[in-house]
Every structure is written in structure tokens, then in C-alpha cells.
Amino acid sequence: MVTMPPITFSVVARDGHARAGILNTRRGIIETPVFMPVGTAGTVKATRFEALEEELDARIILGNTYHLWLRPGIDIIRACGGLHKFIGWHRPLLTDSGGFQVWSLGALRKISEEGTEFRSHVDGSLRFLSPEVSMEVQAALGSDIVMVFDECAPGKATHDQAQASLELTARWAKRSRERFDQLQREGPDMGSLGITLPEDTSVGTIADNIAPQPGCPAGAPAIPALPEELTGAQALFGIVQGAAHRDLRRESLERTVEIGFDGYAIGGLSVGEEKSVMWDVVDEVSLLMPPDRPRYLMGVGTPEDLIAAVARGIDMFDCVLPTRNGRTGQAFTSRGKLNVKNVQWTEDQRPLDESCRCSVCQRHSRAYLRHLHQTGEMLAGILLTHHNLAFFLDTMRRVRQSIRSGDFPKFRREFIERLSASGE
Numbered sequence: 301m302v303t304m305p306p307i308t309f310s311v312v313a314r315d316g317h318a319r320a321g322i323l324n325t326r327r328g329i330i331e332t333p334v335f336m337p338v339g340t341a342g343t344v345k346a347t348r349f350e351a352l353e354e355e356l357d358a359r360i361i362l363g364n365t366y367h368l369w370l371r372p373g374i375d376i377i378r379a380c381g382g383l384h385k386f387i388g389w390h391r392p393l394l395t396d397s398g399g400f401q402v403w404s405l406g407a408l409r410k411i412s413e414e415g416t417e418f419r420s421h422v423d424g425s426l427r428f429l430s431p432e433v434s435m436e437v438q439a440a441l442g443s444d445i446v447m448v449f450d451e452c453a454p455g456k457a458t459h460d461q462a463q464a465s466l467e468l469t470a471r472w473a474k475r476s477r478e479r480f481d482q483l484q485r486e487g488p489d490m491g492s493l494g495i496t497l498p499e500d501t502s503v504g505t506i507a508d509n510i511a512p513q514p515g516c517p518a519g520a521p522a523i524p525a526l527p528e529e530l531t532g533a534q535a536l537f538g539i540v541q542g543a544a545h546r547d548l549r550r551e552s553l554e555r556t557v558e559i560g561f562d563g564y565a566i567g568g569l570s571v572g573e574e575k576s577v578m579w580d581v582v583d584e585v586s587l588l589m590p591p592d593r594p595r596y597l598m599g600v601g602t603p604e605d606l607i608a609a610v611a612r613g614i615d616m617f618d619c620v621l622p623t624r625n626g627r628t629g630q631a632f633t634s635r636g637k638l639n640v641k642n643v644q645w646t647e648d649q650r651p652l653d654e655s656c657r658c659s660v661c662q663r664h665s666r667a668y669l670r671h672l673h674q675t676g677e678m679l680a681g682i683l684l685t686h687h688n689l690a691f692f693l694d695t696m697r698r699v700r701q702s703i704r705s706g707d708f709p710k711f712r713r714e715f716i717e718r719l720s721a722s723g724e
């Protein structure tokens with residue numbers, strides 16, 4: 301039997317520890333380092349999918365298991381043919397496991413060996429999420445990259461607390477792996493529908509015998525045939541925990557690698573700890589992570605954080621900053637953050653960022669964006685979000701180019717110099 305992986309990853313260039321790679325998924329190629337816009341509830345807030353695909357060229361976005369599971373619910377998403385079809389996005393999707401969202405509920409949740417019991421923020425109903433349930437939900441969503449269900453220790457957890465959390469995460473990772481493998485063996489996940497497998501593979505064909513679902517329009521754009529070296533199955537990533545304790549982070553990594561995953565993530569950072577703690581942890585584990593698998597730093601960060609993490613060998617990122625801050629009037633620019641609320645922009649004819657080529661900067665002035673924001677027009681959030689995503693994605697494009705051309709240190713130095721030279 302030929303063993304084909306669900307994804308392949310190859311590093312095509314290195315500059316120091318920074319690496320440029322190609323992540324081949326069943327729904328398209330992703331160049332790394334990559335920033336993944338966050339689409340919490342099946343939408344990258346205030347952004348149309350056309351813009352994500354065409355102008356922004358986002359190759360992969362995130363979906364949140366917790367939010368989608370509670371609303372609209374898995375039965376509805378399954379009836380609508382999986383998350384890709386439901387939302388009208390045909391490129392790769394990564395879903396988190398729900399572990400982090402449930403952890404964020406604080407006192408509203410109860411953690412046991414079996415899983416986590418919590419009250420839904422939507423209707424107050426009692427719900428239960430476990431490694432098995434998370435894998436089942438993510439199979440029904442049909443994401444291309446699935447995350448294991450983990451327990452996130454608080455950044456300030458003591459060594460004992462973090463150790464206990466790490467042990468639980470390791471047991472949950474194993475249970476996630478087992479249920480995930482079982483589900484993959486049982487049949488195709490929702491996201492594999494419509495993808496054509498190459499002929500003569502030992503894994504059979506994707507079941508096309510699932511009847512069209514009533515109530516959901518057909519006619520989605522054609523999905524390219526699967527690259528020949530892929531199985532068409534979902535990929536599963538493991539998550540390294542251990543709070544701020546470097547020995548525990550190392551132990552967590554070893555135990556996660558022992559189980560074996562398609563990619564590895566560093567979780568439990570960017571949750572209110574000092575920046576120096578985050579870099580200590582990343583320094584401790586990033587270069588020990590398997591070099592032939594993608595490395596994902598979850599929930600990070602600002603443009604300068606992304607570049608600093610790339611310099612430490614990280615390949616994948618997600619963060620709500622460009623979208624969330626866009627809705628509150630904050631723009632990320634090559635000269636630092638710009639708050640459109642400021643009175644100094646009242647008559648300013650310049651674009652948000654004079655070196656940005658996005659359609660918002662080509663057309664609109666700071667004065668107009670300020671006016672929209674001050675009058676509560678929804679277009680303010682839409683335009684700022686678009687510019688912010690363009691800035692993040694373009695920065696990553698330039699990061700990749702600089703790694704390929706061996707200029708990454710120079711690019712990084714100039715990028716940081718420009719950011720701190722704002723003074724407008």
C-alpha cells in the first residue's frame with residue numbers, strides 16, 4: 301500500500317533560521333511563512349470572500365470549532381455540505397479545536413479527564429467538549445487542517461499546574477489522534493466532497509454518493525483535482541503546551557512528536573503574558589520542532605511579532621488583530637499604528653499608508669476614513685479591515701521574498717526602523 305500524506309511541506313529557502321516553504325494541501329498550495337486571517341463564525345469579519353481571494357490572495361483562513369458548533373450547529377453545516385460549501389470558500393481552511401475558546405470561558409467551564417463541560421454563551425445550555433467530540437465536529441466541518449483538543453494552562457501557571465495541564469494535553473492529544481484516525485478510516489470528511497482524487501490510489505475514491513442536500517444551492521466553483529501525492533484526507537496538527545516553563549515546553553514537544561502529527565503548533569501564548577516570556581518559549585522549542593513539518597505559532601501577533609517569529613523558524617500564524625482593530629478604527633501601517641479617530645486627520649488628504657498598494661489606500665483619504673468612523677458608518681470597519689489584512693498579507697509576501705533572496709535580515713531591520721520612525 302502506498303502511503304500518501306494529507307499534506308506535504310517542503311522548505312525551499314532558508315536565511316538563518318527563517319524558512320520559506322511550500323505547504324501543499326488538498327485545496328491548494330500555501331506559501332509559507334503565511335498569515336491566516338481569522339474567520340471565527342464562518343466569516344472573516346467585514347470582508348467579502350472575493351476580496352480575500354482576489355485582491356488579498358489569502359490562501360488559507362481559520363474557522364472556530366467552538367463558535368460554529370454552537371451556532372449554526374453541526375447538523376446545519378453538514379446538511380449544507382460542510383463548512384467550505386456553506387460559506388462559499390474553496391481554498392484551505394484550518395479549524396481550531398475549541399479548546400482555547402472553552403478555556404477562555406474561565407469560571408463558566410469545568411475540566412475533567414473526560415473533557416470540558418461549559419455553558420454555551422449563546423443560549424446558556426450545558427455543553428460538553430472532549431477530544432472525541434472536537435474531532436467529530438471538525439470532520440463534519442470538513443476543514444483541511446484540524447487541530448488537536450488541548451488544555452491551555454494560564455501564562456502564569458505554576459510549574460505543578462503547568463505540568464498537570466501538560467499531562468492532560470498529552471492524553472487528550474493521543475485521544476484526538478485515535479478518534480481522528482478512526483474517523484478518517486470510516487469515510488470521507490465533509491471537506492473532501494467535490495475534490496477529485498487521482499486514479500489508481502490505494503485509498504479508494506472520495507465518496508460522491510452523498511446526495512445533494514436540500515436547501516443549499518448547488519453550483520459552487522469547481523475545485524481543482526487533488527495533487528497526486530496527497531490522500532485527500534484531513535491533516536491533524538499537534539499543540540505544544542507548558543505555559544512559561546521551558547522544561548515543560550520541551551517535554552510537551554517531545555510527547556507531541558512521539559504521537560506524531562502532520563504539523564506542530566505552539567499554543568498557550570499571547571494570552572496576556574509578557575512578550576519576553578513568549579520569546580523565551582519560542583526560542584526554547586521552535587528549532588526543536590520537526591524541521592520537515594510546518595510550525596505554527598497560534599494567536600500571534602503584530603507585524604513585528606510575525607517577523608520576529610519567522611526569524612526563529614516559525615511558518616504559520618493567525619491573529620484577530622487586523623480584523624478586530626480594523627473595526628475599532630486602528631490601522632496597521634508601515635510607519636506604525638494609526639488611529640483614524642485622531643483629530644489630526646480631519647482634513648488629511650493622504651492615504652492610511654503612502655507605501656500601501658491596497659485599493660483602500662489607492663482611493664480614500666485619512667480624512668474620509670475618519671469621517672466614516674466618527675459617524676458610525678459600517679464602511680469604516682470594512683475599509684480599515686481590508687487595508688489591515690492587505691498590510692499583514694503583503695508583509696508576509698515580502699518576508700517570503702526576502703528569505704528567498706537571502707535578504708531577510710536586511711528586510712527585518714528596515715521594516716522595524718520604518719515602524720519606529722513614524723512621528724507623523
Ligand SMILES: [Zn+2]
Pocket residue numbers: 652653656657658659660661662687688690691
Ligand atoms: Zn492600504
